[in-house]
Amino acid sequence: MKTVKDYIRTIPDFPHEGIMFRDVTTLFSDPRGFRMAVDQLLHPYVGTKIDKVVGLEARGFILGGAIAHQLSIGFIPVRKAGKLPGKVISQDYKLEYGEATVELHDDAIQAGEKILVIDDLLATGGTAEAGIKLIERLGGEIVGCGFVIDLPELGGRKRLEALGVDVKALCTFEGL
Template sequence: MSQSLSNARLDAARFIQERVRTVDDWPQPGVQFRDITPVLQDRRALRTLIDLFVQRYIDAKLDAIAGLDARGFIIGPILAYELSLGFVPIRKKGKLPYKTISQSYELEYGSATVEIHEDACKPGDRIVLVDDLVATGGTMMAGKILLERLGATVVEAAAIIDLPDLGGSTLLREAGVPLYTVCEFAGH
C-alpha cells in the first residue's frame, strides 16, 4: 500500500472517529455508549465509512455480507449493495419468520440470543460479518458460530468501532477470526 493511500485511510478513520458521540451512563450507569448516529446522519461521514469498507473488500472473493441486529443492519446492506453481494440478517431471537437456528451469548451488560434462517447461506460461502462495534465480542462470536454451523466461512469480522479494553477483539482474534475496525476507543 502506498504511503499516501495509507495516510488517506488514517485521515478517513480519524474523520469517522471524531463523529462518534459518547453517551455516558447509557443504557446503565457506568457504560459509555458509543453512538454512531452522528456518523449516519452526516452524508460525508456515511460515504467515507462505506468507502473504507468497500475498498477493504472490493477484491475479496466473497459470497455475502452478514449483519448483526441492529446496527449491522444499517451498514451491512449498504456494503453488500456496493459490492454486488447478498445480505444475510442475523437477528435477535423471535424476529425472523422462517425456520431458524439460534446461539446465545453474553454481552457487556446482560445476555442475549441471535438467530439466522437455516437457509441463509450455503456450505462454502465466504462471508464478512458486520456490526457497529466490538465490545466483549459475544455478538460477533455468536454470529460467527451461526454462520459456521450453516457451513459458511467467516472471512473477516468488521466493525466501525473497537472497544479493546472490553476484550472482544482479543477474544475474536484468539478464536481465529480476522478483525477489521475503523477506529477504537479506550475505556468502557
C-alpha cells in the same frame, strides 16, 4: 480532514452511570461520514471473494446493507430471537448482564460461501462470536469481521482473533 471517529458522538452515563456511549447515529446521519465508514469497512476486502454480507442486529443492518449494495451481493441479517419468520438456527451467548440468543434462517448460507460480518461496535465480542458460530454451522466461511468502533479494553478483538477470524475496526475508544 475529518476521520470516522470525528463523526461519532459520546454520550456520558448512558445507558448507565459510568458508561460512555459511542453513538454512531451522528456518523450515519452525515452523508460524508456514512460514505467514509462504508468505504473504509469495504476497503480491506477489495479483491477478496465475498458471496454475502451478514449484518448483526441492529446497526450492522445499516452498514452491512450498504456494503452488500456496493458489492452487488446478498445481505443476511442475524437477528435477536423471535424476529425471523420461518425455520431458523439459534445460538445462545453471554452478556455482561445475562444471556441472549441470536438467530439466522437455516437456508441463508450455502456451504462454502464466503461471508463478511459487519457491525458498528466490537465490545466483548459475544454477539459477533454467536453470529460466526451460526454462519459456520451452515458451512459458511468467514473472510473477516468489520466494525466501526473497537473497545479494546473489553477484549472482543482478542476473542474473535482466537477463533481465527480477521478483525478490522475503523477506530478505537479507550474506556467503557
